[in-house]
Amino acid sequence: MRYIANTEADRRAMLDVVGVSSLEELFSDIPRQVRDRYQPIGLPERSELETVRKVQKLAHFNAVWEQYTSFLGGGVYDHYIPRVVPYVTSRSEFSTAYTPYQPEMSQGTLTAMFEFQTLLCELTGMDVANSSMYDGATALAEAVFMAKRIAKTDKVAVCRSLYPHYRQVLDTYCQAGGIEVVEVPYDHAGRYNADSLPTKISALVVQSPNTFGIIEEMNGLKERLGAALLIVAVNPISLGLIAPPGKAGADIVVGEGQPLGLSPSFGGPFLGLFACRKQYLRSMPGRIIGRTVDAQGEIAYTMTSQTREQHIRRGRATSNICTNSTLCALAAAVYLAGLGGHGLQELALLNLEKAHYLAERIGSLPGYSLAFSGPFFNEFVISVPGDPQSVYRQLAHDKILVNNPSSLSELGVEQALSFAVTEQRTKEELDSLVNVLRDMT
Amino acid sequence: MKTIFDAKGKREGKVLPALDVPQQGLEKLIPHSLRRSRRPRIPVLSEPELVRHYTRLSKLNYGVDDGLYPLGSCTMKYNPKVNEDLAQLPAFAGAHPLADERLVQGSLALLHEASRYLCNIAGLSDITLQPAAGAHGELTGMFLFNRYFKERGESKRKRMLLPDSAHGTNPASATISGFSITQIPSGEDGMVDLVALRETLDETVAGIMLTVPNTLGIFEERILEITQMVHAAGGLCYFDGANLNAFLGQARPGDMGADAFHFNLHKTLSTPHGGGGPGSGPVAVSQCLVDFLPVPRITRDKKGYHLDRNFPRSIGRMHSFYGNFGVILRAYAYILLLGDDGLHAVSDNAVLNANYLQERLKKTYRLPYDRLCKHEFVLSGEQLGQGITTFDIAKRLIDYGFYPPTVYFPLIVREALMIEPTECEGKETLDRFIGVMEKIALEAKENPELLRTAPQHAPVQRLDQTRAARHPILTYPFDELPE
Numbered sequence: 001m002r003y004i005a006n007t008e009a010d011r012r013a014m015l016d017v018v019g020v021s022s023l024e025e026l027f028s029d030i031p032r033q034v035r036d037r038y039q040p041i042g043l044p045e046r047s048e049l050e051t052v053r054k055v056q057k058l059a060h061f062n063a064v065w066e067q068y069t070s071f072l073g074g075g076v077y078d079h080y081i082p083r084v085v086p087y088v089t090s091r092s093e094f095s096t097a098y099t100p101y102q103p104e105m106s107q108g109t110l111t112a113m114f115e116f117q118t119l120l121c122e123l124t125g126m127d128v129a130n131s132s133m134y135d136g137a138t139a140l141a142e143a144v145f146m147a148k149r150i151a152k153t154d155k156v157a158v159c160r161s162l163y164p165h166y167r168q169v170l171d172t173y174c175q176a177g178g179i180e181v182v183e184v185p186y187d188h189a190g191r192y193n194a195d196s197l198p199t200k201i202s203a204l205v206v207q208s209p210n211t212f213g214i215i216e217e218m219n220g221l222k223e224r225l226g227a228a229l230l231i232v233a234v235n236p237i238s239l240g241l242i243a244p245p246g247k248a249g250a251d252i253v254v255g256e257g258q259p260l261g262l263s264p265s266f267g268g269p270f271l272g273l274f275a276c277r278k279q280y281l282r283s284m285p286g287r288i289i290g291r292t293v294d295a296q297g298e299i300a301y302t303m304t305s306q307t308r309e310q311h312i313r314r315g316r317a318t319s320n321i322c323t324n325s326t327l328c329a330l331a332a333a334v335y336l337a338g339l340g341g342h343g344l345q346e347l348a349l350l351n352l353e354k355a356h357y358l359a360e361r362i363g364s365l366p367g368y369s370l371a372f373s374g375p376f377f378n379e380f381v382i383s384v385p386g387d388p389q390s391v392y393r394q395l396a397h398d399k400i401l402v403n404n405p406s407s408l409s410e411l412g413v414e415q416a417l418s419f420a421v422t423e424q425r426t427k428e429e430l431d432s433l434v435n436v437l438r439d440m441t
Numbered sequence: 442m443k444t445i446f447d448a449k450g451k452r453e454g455k456v457l458p459a460l461d462v463p464q465q466g467l468e469k470l471i472p473h474s475l476r477r478s479r480r481p482r483i484p485v486l487s488e489p490e491l492v493r494h495y496t497r498l499s500k501l502n503y504g505v506d507d508g509l510y511p512l513g514s515c516t517m518k519y520n521p522k523v524n525e526d527l528a529q530l531p532a533f534a535g536a537h538p539l540a541d542e543r544l545v546q547g548s549l550a551l552l553h554e555a556s557r558y559l560c561n562i563a564g565l566s567d568i569t570l571q572p573a574a575g576a577h578g579e580l581t582g583m584f585l586f587n588r589y590f591k592e593r594g595e596s597k598r599k600r601m602l603l604p605d606s607a608h609g610t611n612p613a614s615a616t617i618s619g620f621s622i623t624q625i626p627s628g629e630d631g632m633v634d635l636v637a638l639r640e641t642l643d644e645t646v647a648g649i650m651l652t653v654p655n656t657l658g659i660f661e662e663r664i665l666e667i668t669q670m671v672h673a674a675g676g677l678c679y680f681d682g683a684n685l686n687a688f689l690g691q692a693r694p695g696d697m698g699a700d701a702f703h704f705n706l707h708k709t710l711s712t713p714h715g716g717g718g719p720g721s722g723p724v725a726v727s728q729c730l731v732d733f734l735p736v737p738r739i740t741r742d743k744k745g746y747h748l749d750r751n752f753p754r755s756i757g758r759m760h761s762f763y764g765n766f767g768v769i770l771r772a773y774a775y776i777l778l779l780g781d782d783g784l785h786a787v788s789d790n791a792v793l794n795a796n797y798l799q800e801r802l803k804k805t806y807r808l809p810y811d812r813l814c815k816h817e818f819v820l821s822g823e824q825l826g827q828g829i830t831t832f833d834i835a836k837r838l839i840d841y842g843f844y845p846p847t848v849y850f851p852l853i854v855r856e857a858l859m860i861e862p863t864e865c866e867g868k869e870t871l872d873r874f875i876g877v878m879e880k881i882a883l884e885a886k887e888n889p890e891l892l893r894t895a896p897q898h899a900p901v902q903r904l905d906q907t908r909a910a911r912h913p914i915l916t917y918p919f920d921e922l923p924e
Contacts, residue, residue, distance in 0.1 A: 001779060001786040003519050003711075005867025006793070014797040014868060023789045026796060029660040029813055030692050037696040041561045045780035048523050055774055058554075059532035061547030063540070072537045075761065082456075084488055088495040089715075090525065096504030097716040098515050101847070104839050104899040108502030109716035112495070115444050118916040122481040128915045131717065134573035137761040145617070165761050172735070172757030176584040176618050215475050241467065243477045256761065265528075266548045267538030267762025268573065269719030281913070287717060292909035295894070295902040304909040310576070310613035311850070315622045320613035323574035323707065323722075327715025334495060337445045340485035343456050349467060350460060356470055357462035375471050396541055403539055427461040 001045070069429045070401045073379040073420025074211070075136055075163050076267070077259045079237070079347075080424050081335070085261040088334045089327055099287070099323070103302040104294075109326060110301035113289040116329045119336050123239040124253040125246025126275035130286030132329040133272025133321065136256025137169035140205065140233055142285045142319055143252045143274065144170060147203035147229040148179055149283050149318070155180045157201045157228075159192040161210035164407050166233065170205075190214035190372025190381070197224060203251075207233040208242070211411065212372055213355075213379030213418065215242055222249030236260055236273065236332075238377045240348030252276045261335030262328055271328035282308060285319030287326075347423060351378035354430065355421040361434045362419075367441055371416045379420040381413060385441060388417050398436050445494060446917040448484045482919060501900040502716065503844055509870055513817045513847035513859025514608065514656060516686045516708035521778060524712070524771035533770060538762040542748055549746035552763060553739050555773040556723075562776075562784070563682075563702050563725035564693025569735045570723045570764040575683060576610040577759070578703030578722030579650070581735065582679050583618035584756045585701060585726065586647055588733045589677065592754070598647040598676070604633050606656045606851045608681060620647055627853060631657045631810040633667055642670060648677035653697065654687045656851040656859070657810050658795065658817040668698025677701070677729075685709040686791045686863065687815035690784030700727045710772035721768035735759045790864035791816040794871060798862055801875045805882045809854050817861035819854050825882055827889040831856040834881055836903060839896035841877045 006014070011023070020026060027035065046054070070078045089095060093108060100106030100113075113131040120129040133139035144156050156174065158167065160183050174181050184204070187193045190212040197204065204225055208216035215238075222230050232245035234255040245253045257271030258264070276284055282305070290304035310317040339347060355378040362368050367385030384391050388405035395402055403418050421430070467476065486494065503510075510517035528534065536548050556568045572578035583601075590598045601620035603611055605627055612622045623641055628634040632655070649671050654660040661667060668678045680699040686709045694702040706712050707720035714720065726734065736755045737748040748763070779787065792815050799818040803811065806820040822831030835845035835858070847859040862871060884891050896902065 001783040001790075003521065004786060004790050004864055005870070006790055007867075010868040011790075011793060014793055018793070018796045018800050020796075023793060026789075026792045026813065027688070027691060029662050029815075030688060031662070031665055031697075034665070034692050034696045037564070038690075038692055039561065039564070040690075040781035041558055041776070041784075043558075043777065043780040045783045046777050048778065051774055051777045052523060052527065054777055055527045055551075055770075056530065058547045058551050059530045061550055062532040062536055063544035065531060065535035068544075070537060072539050074539050076537055076539065078537070084491060086529070087492070088499075091496070091499040092506035092520075092713075093499040093502040093504045095525075095713045095715055096506045096520055097502050098510065098512055098517055098714050099717040101512070102835065102839065102845055103904050104836070104896050104901055105503040105844055106501075106716070107900050108498035108500070111444060111498050111501070113717075114915075114917070115446070118444075118446065119481075119483060121916045122483060128913075134577060134719075134765075135761040137758075138573065138577070165758065168758035169761065172584065172759060175757065176587050178619060215471065217475065219474060239477070239481070241471060241476060243475055244481075247477075263529075263534040263767075264537045265534050266536040266545065266766040268760065268765035269721075269767050270761060270765075281915075288913075288915060290909040291914040292905045294904050298901060300901040300904050302904045302906060302909050304906070304913060304915075307910075309609075311609035313613075314609045315612035315616040317609070317613040317616075320576040320580060320610045320617055321574070322576045322610050323705075323714070323718040323720040325573075325715075325719045326717030327713075328719060330716070333445070334491065336483050337486050337494075338488070338491055339456065339483070341480040341483040342485065344483060345480055346457050350457060352467070352470055353460055353464060354462055356465055375475060396544075401537065401540055401544075404541065407539075423458060430462065 068399045071419040072401050075256045085334050089331045112330050114301050116333045124275045125244025127278035129275035132325040135270040135272045137166045139254040139272030139274045141173035143231045143254045151202035153202040155201050157198045158205040159184045161186045162207045163211045189374035191374050201228045203229040203231045205231045209377040212381045213376040214374040218248035240344035260332035271325045350423040358430045381418045383416050510844045511846045511860045513861040518863040519865040520713040524774045528767045564695025565725035566728045567731045568725040571735045571760040572722035574720040575705040575722040578724045579614035581724045582701040585730045585733045600646045602649040611650045631659045642674040646676045650679045652681040654815040658814040664697045689788045706772040711775045712768045712771040721765040787864045794862040820858045822856040825885040829885040833892035836895040837881050837892045840898045
């Protein structure tokens with residue numbers, strides 16, 4: 001096998017040292033009947049070329065994405081990824097390292113994660129951040145568990161305008177963790193209905209921009225919640241323009257980091273963003289990197305606050321998370337450092353302008369109009385005349401990708417389609433979508 | 442250590458495309474109250490500055506491509522380069538998770554086939570690929586157990602049994618899922634004490650979480666008795682798959698009595714760990730848990746592959762989408778590259794390497810459980826004398842250019858050094874490591890200061906961990922005056 005360095009002669013010499021006569025004998029502690037029941041998969045060893053061919057063959061059953069125009073969103077956006085991002089993350093000193101248990105040999109990863117934490121705090125307006133979670137949905141679920149620990153209440157309120165996949169993961173966790181989930185409806189603006197906030201809750205979960213793309217108004221919200229925590233789910237790109245949740249008094253901020261330089265990759269690996277207020281540091285899940293000094297007084301970085309973690313506190317840990325998404329967090333750091341604060345603002349503005357151009361063009365078609373009146377960022381919902389499924393199918397036929405309207409319909413928004421627009425969409429592509437829709441009516 | 446925030450440069454030049462639609466202006470599109478007033482303090486780096494910064498940082502790191510990485514329980518094996526290219530194929534990397542399923546038949550077929558291979562390796566009925574890491578797999582398993590007992594009207598089964606050698610994630614996962622922990626002591630031989638197990642088994646037991654082989658690297662020889670006892674008492678058996686490299690291609694958890702078993706694709710199946718993640722922790726289950734698996738499940742009929750959410754008894758969704766596809770793809774390609782013979786060769790060589798190291802090193806270091814090991818073993822750093830600790834030994838290894846083993850785990854061995862060489866290391870490298878370990882033992886006697894002040898030949902010296910914990914600096918101090 002080509003990833004093995006031992007030769008037959010090495011193996012014989014090593015068996016002699018161990019004092020056994022065969023490799024087989026090394027497995028004599030596994031019950032015979034277990035070994036006898038082993039069934040191979042039925043796969044031959046393959047050369048690299050044969051393997052590449054077999055995987056490529058599967059790839060051919062996917063669409064050729066270059067031929068499609070994507071308006072897909074729902075938490076995963078079609079942003080341009082500068083080449084420098086995968087260049088850095090593919091350096092094997094980063095990619096083939098383990099969790100930085102030995103800081104003296106891991107200053108690269110540790111420094112980059114310290115940068116990532118800082119970047120996330122800058123974006124969100126929070127005090128502290130961890131060095132990543134699995135993805136947006138699981139980060140939110142962990143935030144709700146954390147709020148339960150802090151507020152000691154088994155009920156959480158969630159805006160209905162949350163991404164459906166966030167909600168589904170949250171429901172799974174809450175069911176197992178004994179947390180009741182109550183829903184806050186949305187209004188005609190597409191925002192949460194501030195008149196129907198439940199009481200005696202551990203936290204309120206608000207997503208902004210929400211699943212309809214609408215930017216939530218959160219001024220004064222924290223004050224109304226009393227002892228309950230405010231958890232805000234964000235799109236990091238939007239924070240180039242939108243007020244950071246920290247300013248509105250958010251206690252925990254979570255989000256999906258995919259827009260920060262990660263390819264869609266059919267849903268993963270992604271990057272769970274997690275930041276909170278300083279006073280909740282001890283309750284925060286995940287790996288946290290801190291700055292300290294070495295024996296010579298030189299600045300150096302290390303994993304810290306580990307007494308919260310499973311390998312020390314075991315059953316009483318704040319979370320069971322161990323492996324996270326460090327390499328994806330590195331990608332995000334490189335992506336943001338390549339843009340700079342000004343660049344991020346400009347990027348967000350491009351998304352905003354293009355989305356509004358498209359929304360207005362579609363909204364001027366007969367029978368089409370914006371479904372909600374609230375301000376939106378780079379994604380919006382349009383009420384369509386007729387059956388949205390048939391519009392969806394027709395668009396797919398014309399190689400235009402949009403979210404399946406069934407997910408809107410599950411949220412009670414009927415006869416509507418949603419569109420996400422990034423900096424990658426050209427005016428030509430936007431106009432041609434409008435033309436396809438016009439020709440349908 | 443300089444960070445991007447220390448950069449003072451002002452980059453010029455075009456980064457973003459020009460706006461090609463009529464500009465409306467921020468003022469019109471977002472009300473003032475919703476806008477941010479201060480730009481985030483993200484420095485402006487030119488591309489060469491950026492590349493040099495991260496190249497420099499990379500050189501302060503150590504990956505498995507740099508050399509031996511004998512981190513016990515982490516299976517730091519070589520990551521085949523071709524798999525990186527395959528994960529970047531535009532057809533796969535460009536697939537949006539919400540694209541119409543007719544457009545992603547290749548991705549779905551790959552997940553379906555990977556599921557089949559992994560079920561086969563586990564010897565179990567079905568699998569979910571959603572968990573993003575081993576601990577996430579444990580959580581999924583515990584949620585499944587929860588639901589199983591709930592449906593059977595046995596909600597009083599709330600006790601989870603764990604050997605005292607268990608990974609810390611096990612008790613954490615079980616507790617989060619609402620179980621209480623009962624610890625089972627290990628016997629003199631390092632294996633589960635069957636008498637203690639029998640005594641605690643009753644109608645309040647939900648099950649047991651086992652790592653096989655255990656974290657001492659010892660295969661539970663009475664594994665069939667253990668799982669039969671737990672099953673007879675009405676409980677379920679969860680297997681932590683961190684140590685699958687010990688019997689990959691030769692034995693199957695399903696044949697040992699597992700009801701749920703998680704893979705760590707970033708360990709056993711060679712996907713790069715990325716300095717902390719991403720990983721992937723698929724959970725394979727026996728027939729009694731299949732109906733509860735997370736949705737959507739990938740099904741197949743005459744029309745092709747589907748993302749099917751219609752499983753009313755499912756625990757629900759565990760991941761934003763379908764799991765870490767890019768990681769699963771690499772593991773799938775690894776299985777293809779190796780085939781059955783290759784998988785078998787992995788455990789053959791991993792176990793041979795570990796036993797060879799154990800045999801040679803036990804002459805210099807105390808080996809608390811002296812018996813055949815599997816893919817890893819645990820030494821004790823005590824008894825080197827002069828007050829030398831395992832911590833010192835680990836730091837001195839850094840001076841010799843080796844990544845240290847896992848230290849101070851498992852908890853049942855004092856001053857533990859948990860060593861896992863993996864199948865990828867050749868005898869030559871192992872001999873070099875043995876030589877260094879022997880030399881360190883000698884240094885401990887003759888010049889212990891060398892160990893106490895190690896590392897001297899690393900990018901930084903020993904860190905002040907107390908200061909890091911007591912005075913946490915967790916973000917760049919923008920307001921700090923330059924020194």
